[in-house]
Amino acid sequence: MDKKVITIIGSGMMGSALAFPARENGNEVNIVGTHLDREIIENCIENNRHLKFDRDFPEGVKFYQIEDLDKALKNVDFIICGVSSFGVDWWRDFILPKLPENVPVVSVTKGLMNKEDGKLITYLDIWGEKLKELNKNIPLCAIGGPCTSYELVAHDQTYVNFCGKDKEALKMIKEAMETDYYHIGLSEDIVGVESAVALKNGYALGVALTIGVNQKNFKDDTLHFNSQAAVFTEAVKEMQKLLTLQNAGSLDNLALGVGDLYVTVYGGRTRLIGILLGKGLNIDEAKNELNGVTLESLVVAERVAKALRIKAEKGEADLKDYPLLLHIDDIITKKLSVNIPWNEFI
Amino acid sequence: MDKKVITIIGSGMMGSALAFPARENGNEVNIVGTHLDREIIENCIENNRHLKFDRDFPEGVKFYQIEDLDKALKNVDFIICGVSSFGVDWWRDFILPKLPENVPVVSVTKGLMNKEDGKLITYLDIWGEKLKELNKNIPLCAIGGPCTSYELVAHDQTYVNFCGKDKEALKMIKEAMETDYYHIGLSEDIVGVESAVALKNGYALGVALTIGVNQKNFKDDTLHFNSQAAVFTEAVKEMQKLLTLQNAGSLDNLALGVGDLYVTVYGGRTRLIGILLGKGLNIDEAKNELNGVTLESLVVAERVAKALRIKAEKGEADLKDYPLLLHIDDIITKKLSVNIPWNEFI
Numbered sequence: 001m002d003k004k005v006i007t008i009i010g011s012g013m014m015g016s017a018l019a020f021p022a023r024e025n026g027n028e029v030n031i032v033g034t035h036l037d038r039e040i041i042e043n044c045i046e047n048n049r050h051l052k053f054d055r056d057f058p059e060g061v062k063f064y065q066i067e068d069l070d071k072a073l074k075n076v077d078f079i080i081c082g083v084s085s086f087g088v089d090w091w092r093d094f095i096l097p098k099l100p101e102n103v104p105v106v107s108v109t110k111g112l113m114n115k116e117d118g119k120l121i122t123y124l125d126i127w128g129e130k131l132k133e134l135n136k137n138i139p140l141c142a143i144g145g146p147c148t149s150y151e152l153v154a155h156d157q158t159y160v161n162f163c164g165k166d167k168e169a170l171k172m173i174k175e176a177m178e179t180d181y182y183h184i185g186l187s188e189d190i191v192g193v194e195s196a197v198a199l200k201n202g203y204a205l206g207v208a209l210t211i212g213v214n215q216k217n218f219k220d221d222t223l224h225f226n227s228q229a230a231v232f233t234e235a236v237k238e239m240q241k242l243l244t245l246q247n248a249g250s251l252d253n254l255a256l257g258v259g260d261l262y263v264t265v266y267g268g269r270t271r272l273i274g275i276l277l278g279k280g281l282n283i284d285e286a287k288n289e290l291n292g293v294t295l296e297s298l299v300v301a302e303r304v305a306k307a308l309r310i311k312a313e314k315g316e317a318d319l320k321d322y323p324l325l326l327h328i329d330d331i332i333t334k335k336l337s338v339n340i341p342w343n344e345f346i
Numbered sequence: 347m348d349k350k351v352i353t354i355i356g357s358g359m360m361g362s363a364l365a366f367p368a369r370e371n372g373n374e375v376n377i378v379g380t381h382l383d384r385e386i387i388e389n390c391i392e393n394n395r396h397l398k399f400d401r402d403f404p405e406g407v408k409f410y411q412i413e414d415l416d417k418a419l420k421n422v423d424f425i426i427c428g429v430s431s432f433g434v435d436w437w438r439d440f441i442l443p444k445l446p447e448n449v450p451v452v453s454v455t456k457g458l459m460n461k462e463d464g465k466l467i468t469y470l471d472i473w474g475e476k477l478k479e480l481n482k483n484i485p486l487c488a489i490g491g492p493c494t495s496y497e498l499v500a501h502d503q504t505y506v507n508f509c510g511k512d513k514e515a516l517k518m519i520k521e522a523m524e525t526d527y528y529h530i531g532l533s534e535d536i537v538g539v540e541s542a543v544a545l546k547n548g549y550a551l552g553v554a555l556t557i558g559v560n561q562k563n564f565k566d567d568t569l570h571f572n573s574q575a576a577v578f579t580e581a582v583k584e585m586q587k588l589l590t591l592q593n594a595g596s597l598d599n600l601a602l603g604v605g606d607l608y609v610t611v612y613g614g615r616t617r618l619i620g621i622l623l624g625k626g627l628n629i630d631e632a633k634n635e636l637n638g639v640t641l642e643s644l645v646v647a648e649r650v651a652k653a654l655r656i657k658a659e660k661g662e663a664d665l666k667d668y669p670l671l672l673h674i675d676d677i678i679t680k681k682l683s684v685n686i687p688w689n690e691f692i
Contacts, residue, residue: 148571148572151571157556157572157688158572158573159580159691183576183689185691213503224497224500225497225613226502226503228608229609230491230503232608233491233602233606234601236605240601241597251586255582255583255586258582259576259582260575262574343529
């Protein structure tokens, strides 16, 4: 296999985890921290290990502070965007102008942005507009699908989807990244993949609410899967209806989103805040418990609900189809207590 | 609300659990054990508690051995069939002839039966044929959806679907059974609901395999959700394709099956045998560990795969669409080792 030069910009957990399959395949791998990642990069240089991982990077990964971005981009074959959804504007305004022409970018950033007319666009749409302004050609691709970074680092068998319009770029990136544990499907449906994996964040919060409700009601740590499964069922229905509104209602998209929902219920802070809310805290109290961290799941749920209400006003959607999402939105924006609308599930 | 007389025949966990919402709603509730349930019924009579439950039945449930079936059927408004799929023939041959005309039966029995031509029929189909023979009218209904019995007993919020062709019967049963924790949706698509909840049994085994594989590979108890989610994604795709083959590819059916898959991965013996197989035992060794118990999940996976291979020969299905199911079938029928076919997932 032809070895590539791969530069990861943004040294969060997900971006950094991708260095493992990338480097193990023999590619040259550079990781560049953002201005917020200074300490992470210092530690990587010193110990060849990410602060949040429990094992070293494969030998030979190179680490750069943001000032050295140019050095890290020398001879690069493709770039991985590893920023979170809170870095989308920064990526657009500060990074895109500095990237070399014609070198593909593949993004791990998950989310959707709502427009005033009720449209939900992807981050790739946002960056594509900027590229048009800059009169610059960069093939934009994205990664979607169930993958937690620490399990990727542990070499758990993982299956994700790479999506993009440029088939050659996708093929090149897949060839460089695929290993015997990191399996990659391809899709040209950017809106579908990106919508599916964004939506699951909001719905994972919904499933997690029931865990908290039951911990409160039953005062024990048994997990009470009936409730979780009931909300999961409703989430599948609502996700498919939302995907259809995005003109992306294929089985592949739904299955990807549902698999990603499955893994997200078990991971990280979305589960945590869902449980806190389910236990009876209001959104401000729950956020306080998590030190005021702004969560992608909250942002996406709020944006999608906002877009949906506008679509409903225009007669393009029926709010009755989305009782779970609207309840989640009420919890977030109106600070309501959790009260799963069982009788509105149909 | 009009109180009903409800008779549950078969005192397994699921049938018996339904006595809780039924009796709490003030209905008269009779539980009749099969010839295999003798000890359970004795214990119920003595202690008002099922051997496998950790709390008493609500006051006033009446218990009968099978010889007293007639007494338990006096004035009955509807009957709950609580036998497992291994009791389907017994129900057809010994119970149906004894049941009163025009009194609806609602069944918790989950499964499908394969015919020689590759058709997969529901247990309600099998019983319907017998009723035709007997020239007897009994509205047949079924319960599908995510519900573990012990969580229902604990009053976990639960949402299931009752399906049947007789809308009046469904409405009456729903009204009698629904509580503030047991929520009931209605569907006329018997084949869809029954297929969805049968299929998930086979696929739950598939997800559980990865838990075992990872326990073997990583020698730890972390759960490695990436693998589970990847197989879950594939399961969603294959289930939808199978539902479509059953002319039952509606979103409601898929969502129900997927929610039920979610809960089944966490419950009971299907998970257990999946983990044993994933750890490297062959099917005989794994069954031995479980004391040779025959599992519904194994039966359904084998039957569906058999039917699918016949359909493929007839050009009605493409085996390439079902790599996961066929691998599960190979594990069961050819005693192959687990080797998840990642590269066949598309």
